[in-house]
Amino acid sequence: MNSIQIDNLSAKIDGNNILNNLNFTLPKGEVHAIMGPNGSGKSTLSKVLSGHPDYDVTNGSAKMDDVELLGLSPDEIARLGLFLAFQYPIEVPGVSIANFIRAALQARMEEGQNVKAVDYYKELYVKMDELGIDKSFTSRSMNEGFSGGEKKRCEILQMSMLNPKYCILDETDSGLDIDALRVVSEGVNRMKNSERGILVITHYQRLLDYIVPDKVHVMWDGQIVRSGTKELALELEERGYDWIKEEIAAA
Amino acid sequence: MVSTPSHSKHMDSQFLTPDFFESFSAKRSWEPGWLADFRKDSWDKFLSLPIKKNKDERWRFSPRARLGFSNFDQLAESPKPSILNGQKIEGILFDTLDQTILNAPSSLLDLPNMQGPNLGADDTFLLGCCFSELGVFLKTEKGIIEKKPLKHCHFAPKNNQSLFQTNIISLEPFSELTIIEIFESEVMDTGGTLSNLSHIKLAEGAKLNRILIQKVNQLSTFNHLESIQLGRNSEFTNISLQLGGAQSRSESKGVIAGEGASFNNFSLSLGNGEQLFDQRTVQHHISPHGKSNLLYKNALLDESKSIFSGLIKVDPIAQNTDAYQTNRNLLLSANAEADSLPGLEILANEVKCSHGATTSKIDNQELFYLLSRGIHRNVAEKLIVLGFFDEIIREAGTQETIELLRDEISHHFN
Ligand SMILES: Nc1ncnc2c1ncn2[C@@H]1O[C@H](COP(=O)(O)OP(=O)(O)OP(=O)(O)O)[C@@H](O)[C@H]1O
Ligand SMILES: [Mg+2]
Secondary structure, rough: OOEEEEEEEEEEEEEEEEEEEEEEEEEEEOOOEEOOOOOOOOHHHHHHHHHOOOOEEEEEEEEEEEEEEEOOOOOHHHHHEEEEEOOOOOEEEEEOOOOOOHHHHHHHOOOOOOOOOOOOOOOHHHHHHOOOOOHHHHHHOOOOOOHHHHHHHHHHHHHHHOOOEEEEEEEEOOOOOHHHHHHHHHHHHOOOOOOOOOEOOOOOHHHHHHHOOOOOEEEEEEEEEEOOOHHHHHHHHHHHHHHHHHHHOOO | OOOOOOOOHHHOOOOHOOHHHHHHHHOOOOOOOHHHHHHHHHHHHHOOOOOOOOOOOOHOOHHHHHHOOOHEEEOOOOOOOOEEEEEOOOEEEEEEEHHHHHHHHHHHOOOOHHHOOOOOOOOHHHHHHHHHOEEEEEEEEEEEEEOOOEEEEEEOOOEEEEEEEEEEEEEOOOEEEEEEEEEEEOOOOOOEEEEEEEEEEEEEEEEHHHHHHEEOOOOOEEEEEEEEEEEOEEEEEEEEEEEEOOEEEEEEEEEEEEOOOOOEEEEEEOOOOOOOEEEEEEEOOOOOOOEEEEEEEEEEOOOOEEEEEEEEEEOOOOOOOOEEEEEEEOOOOOOOOOEEEEOOOOOOOOEEEEEEEEEEOOOOHHHHHHHHOOOOOHHHHHHHHHHHHHHHHHHHOOOHHHHHHHHHHHHHOO
16 A cells, blocks of 8 residues: 555653554555644654654554565665654754755665766755755754754755655644745645655644645544544644543543 | 893894894995984884883873784885875975985984974884884975975885884975875785874974875774974964774874964874774973964774873963863764873963863764664764764865865775
């Protein structure tokens, strides 16, 4: 199946269970959103899928286009086509944006092939322009001293340069000003196509006005407890999460 | 002649016997008498060195046996000569040491007075004085400014042999020069020990930029003993890149001898396997208004190890000195190890001095971030190391030298 398919996934960190028998499917060609209270495990899910070594997977499977991701190294998973835009992007001192992205592209080339510098910079500059990132950033160290919004733009820049099959955007909207939210959303929308699946993690319905999801899921205590259409996001915006908690408690 | 048949400290090394020294001297009978005397004098001093003490502060943390000469029993018989690269330039004398002994011996008259850094490897220094054959002599005339780098390349010997050489670099007043010094191995499949004595002297207002790349093979030992004299308002910027050697010992002593002289001493070491980098430095200020800035960065993979021991010494007369000394170590493996011994000895009161050392492990979140972009682990480590080294690489002047350093570092990861 062409999807990210997660079955009964449980994971813990430092002995604490964070994901509890989680089930979730993101078909390619669709945009899904996950919402949920702080600490419910949204970032954990994105890290586990990306192969972060700090998490212990205790149960379940996570397949991307029928390939089991669990147990693969983070770089293998990325080269298979998963991209995670971090909630908190990491600073990489002394490594310029240009060299960083180039290395990521190079990693995807066949043995003996090289990224063509001229084409590379041309594409990079076009995409930076689209995302409102000044050209002077190419030589700056990745994320070092960037503002919150600049970091988020830079995540989307990387995503658009690397052409992934599936994208997870972890709170890409937080830290963005109103104009940047539009610019970044447009960047994500340009990437929407029938061959790519996109998962946005967010707290705010506002983002979903720009990036309209096919489905919205609610995560609570390490599980997907509700799934619905984009109207679910509006309902959450209005009513908060308490009613869902009550329904779960009642069930 | 000393009568002991074999010097007790170096039982194993064939070349450390009086007989061997005699035959070596005989081979070089074409040299001027003063030079023969100097070799003999150094030999006698070597023989009368006190037996190594186990507790020698100058060797603290050093697995000294690894650096001993007993591992190399023969002196290289026909070592690969140093290669000098660069056309004849008006006003610059640039030749091999042997050619200089033949053609311009008077320019070497000062050699017997040249001191070593004296930071522990006295035996290496004295043996270098006895047995140096190869090396370069470089001297600029007053006011010569040469933009194009002069390059020279030296080779560690093969078949477990030992080689000593001396480089003398001397800049007359207001001359300016960039040099690139490469140390590599004659062959890749066997190693040897290369001991290089280096004397650098800058006269008033002279400027020297030096890039040193050490990439002898990992079966070899590299010793580098360097003394630098900085005259009034002179400037020396050094960038050393240490990549090679199973083990290496570098001693560097910079004497800020003239008022207003400035010394930037940068070093990058990248270790893997069981490589050892033993680094001892002194910045000695004996004149007012001098500046010295030392930054040694070591990135260590696998089970590699570095030792940094540095001293800033400011004499009472050296008022208004600015002197800095920093050692930063990045450990990329749990089994890598870095020892650091920064030190200050300040006897003047109007000074700005600081020293510091940090050792940190590779940041796992940073590594994960690179991996999550599909970058292979070895490339990710390479990028992190290049990033760690970047503040020094950027000082390398031209784009060409910057690329040279980056390429050499990158090769080390392949
Ligand atoms: N190293 C750790 N040790 C213990 N608990 C941890 C550790 N790392 C994360 N957690 C816990 O895991 C839970 C889930 O965290 P996660 O970051 O996945 O939440 P989230 O849904 O992304 O929240 P937010 O909306 O605030 O971003 C939190 O309660 C967090 O404190
Ligand atoms: Mg989160």
